[in-house]
Amino acid sequence: MKKNLLPGTVLLVLLFCAFGRQEHFSRFELSGYAQGTTYSIVYYAPDSLVSQQQTDSLLQRFDRSVSLYQPNSLICRFNRSAKGIRVDEPIRVLIARVLQISHSTGGLVDPTVKPLVDAWGFGVVKPRHDPGKDEIKELLRNVGVDKIGLKGDFLYKTKPGVQLDLNGIAQGYSVDLLASLLERHHIYNYLVELGGELRVKGHKPGNEPFKVGIEGISGDDLNPAPMRKVIEPGDGAITTSGNYRKHHEAGGKQISHLMNPLTGYPLQNEMISVTVYARDAITADGYDNGFMAMGLQRTLAFLSNRKTMGAYIVYRKPNGVISDTVTAFFKGYQ
Incomplete structure (x- = not known):
C-alpha cells in the first residue's frame, strides 16, 4: 500500500536526488589562432565535450564568409x-x-x-x-x-x-558562435576570448566567478598600461575598442584606424578606449566603435536609460589629463 508523502518530504527527496546526481566538473582549455589573432576557451564540464578540431573548423568556416x-x-x-x-x-x-x-x-x-x-x-x-x-x-x-x-x-x-568591412562586428559574432557551440554540447560554465573580445557564462567550481581584466592607458604616448580594473561581469560579453593600438603618423599627428564614415576622416576626439558590456558579443562589438565615434557625452546620454548595456570609458580631458568613467549598467565593475 502506497503512502502519500507530505509536500516537504517530496521536496527533500527531490533535493537529495539532485545532489546525488551532481557531476564532478573538470577544467578544459582550448586555444588557437584565427582572424589574425589568438583565441582561448576555458570551460568546466564532466568530460571533454568540445574539441580543438571543432572550434578551429567553426572559425575557418566563418573566415570563408567574412575574411578580407x-x-x-x-x-x-x-x-x-x-x-x-x-x-x-x-x-x-x-x-x-x-x-x-x-x-x-x-x-x-x-x-x-x-x-x-x-x-x-x-x-x-x-x-x-x-x-x-x-x-x-x-x-x-x-x-x-x-x-x-x-x-x-x-x-x-x-x-x-x-x-x-565587417571587422568592427565580426569578431564579436565569432565569439558568440563559439559560445553557441559550447552550449549545444550542454556546457554552461565557460569563458571564450578571441582577440580580446569575451563571452562569459556561469562560474568556476565552488561558485567562483570568472574575472576579467580591463586594460587602461597611462601617460601621453597612448601606450597600454597594466590592467586598471578587474571585474566580475557574470553572464554576458565584454569587448573593447581603442585608438591607441592601431595608428600611424601623418602630418605630425597620430592617425587612428577608426573612421568617421560621415566625414571620411579618422576619428579625433577625447575618447581613448571604450569597454562595453552587453548580453552578447555581437552587440558589444557592434557598438564599441560607435561609442568611440560618438564621443564621451553622447555615449553617456545614449547609455543612460539602457539596462542591458554599459561601458567603461577612458578619455582625455581638455587639459590633457587622462581620466575614466563608468556607466550604471557596466556589469561587474567595483
Whole structure:
C-alpha cells in the first residue's frame, strides 16, 4: 500500500536526488589562432565535450564568409561584384545587426567604410600616401548604409564601388558562435576570448566567478598600461575598442584606424578606449566603435536609460589629463 508523502518530504527527496546526481566538473582549455589573432576557451564540464578540431573548423568556416584576407571569401566576392551576391547565414546576421546599430548611432557605425579604411592605410593593401580632400569626397560616394540591402539571401549594392568591412562586428559574432557551440554540447560554465573580445557564462567550481581584466592607458604616448580594473561581469560579453593600438603618423599627428564614415576622416576626439558590456558579443562589438565615434557625452546620454548595456570609458580631458568613467549598467565593475 502506497503512502502519500507530505509536500516537504517530496521536496527533500527531490533535493537529495539532485545532489546525488551532481557531476564532478573538470577544467578544459582550448586555444588557437584565427582572424589574425589568438583565441582561448576555458570551460568546466564532466568530460571533454568540445574539441580543438571543432572550434578551429567553426572559425575557418566563418573566415570563408567574412575574411578580407581570403580572396575567395563571400565578403571579397561581394566587394568585387557589380550588384551583389547571395550570402550565407553569418553574413545575413551580421548585416542585419550592423544596419540596426548604424541607425541607432546616427550612421557612425557603417559596414561600407572599407574604401576609407583602405585609403588611410589600414586595409589589406597599403597606399603610398594619405588621401586628400578631393579623394575623400570621391570615396564618400560609395560609403553609406543606404547603398546596401538584403533581399532574402541576396545582399545587393546600389553602386559597383560599394565595399564591405565587417571587422568592427565580426569578431564579436565569432565569439558568440563559439559560445553557441559550447552550449549545444550542454556546457554552461565557460569563458571564450578571441582577440580580446569575451563571452562569459556561469562560474568556476565552488561558485567562483570568472574575472576579467580591463586594460587602461597611462601617460601621453597612448601606450597600454597594466590592467586598471578587474571585474566580475557574470553572464554576458565584454569587448573593447581603442585608438591607441592601431595608428600611424601623418602630418605630425597620430592617425587612428577608426573612421568617421560621415566625414571620411579618422576619428579625433577625447575618447581613448571604450569597454562595453552587453548580453552578447555581437552587440558589444557592434557598438564599441560607435561609442568611440560618438564621443564621451553622447555615449553617456545614449547609455543612460539602457539596462542591458554599459561601458567603461577612458578619455582625455581638455587639459590633457587622462581620466575614466563608468556607466550604471557596466556589469561587474567595483
